[in-house]
Amino acid sequence: MLRFAITLLAVLTSSTCQKHGCLEGDTHKLKPGPEPKMQECTLYSKFSCCYADFTEQLAHSPVIKAGDSYWNRCGQLSKSCEDFTKKIECFYRCSPDAAYWTHPNDTAAIQAVPLCQSFCDDWYEACKDDSICVRNWLTDWEWDKNGENHCKDKCIPYHEMYANGTDMCQSMWGKSFKVSESSCLCLQMNKKDSIAIKYILSKSSEESSSSSSSSSEEHACQKKLLKFEKLKQKEGEQSR
DSSP, X not given: OHXXXXXXXXHHHHHHHHHTSOOOOTXXXXXXXXXXXXXXXGGGTTSEEEOGGGGGGGSSSSOOEETXXXXXXXXXXXXXXHHHHHHHHHHHHHOGGGGGGEETTEEEEEOOEEEOHHHHHHHHHHHTTSEESOSOTTTSSEEOTTSOEEOSSOOEEHHHHOSSHHHHHTTTTTTXXXXXXXXXXXXXXXXXXXXXXXXXXXXXXXXXXXHHHHHHXXXXXXXXXXXXXXXXXXXXXXXX
């Protein structure tokens, strides 16, 4: 028991230190901090890894590009598809939690961030009738001398490029994301993520433990999430 407590403390201490850093991308801050003037990605405004001015290009619909990457090479995204694409962009650029999943060979990249199946299915549903010309947004573009992205192949609907939400989530950003087997120990790019991340990190510290420890984290996460949803529902009723 003492050994487990010491191990857990070490993991949480390491995670806490890591949380006070950011990915090392070209638009990332060295350390997260408040950005009260953010026009988009406001989920991360209290402790952000991006500067407020970066979010200006995401604040007006339709979004033309983020950074050097154009989003409209196959026409403007529908509003629903654009909203999901923004959530992914905001997480990568602005979330201090992204550093928990830093790619082992590239400190500007992420790897195997666990997304909820429901999030991926909803994202796919939102984008399935939009058009796209690359399967992997990170590697499949043709880049010109100005660093701008262009299609190599013809534009086709998302539902022809990807079989389903799982295929899209695990292909569109390369190995950046994976679909979680859990319905709670996963991210949805909303306020619930703060609960999920706590238990995801705790579960990671117990990977060498029995499956019962893992299932207990799932149960605790579901219980905490239910309490969160009831509180939000109560707040909504009181504000009417």
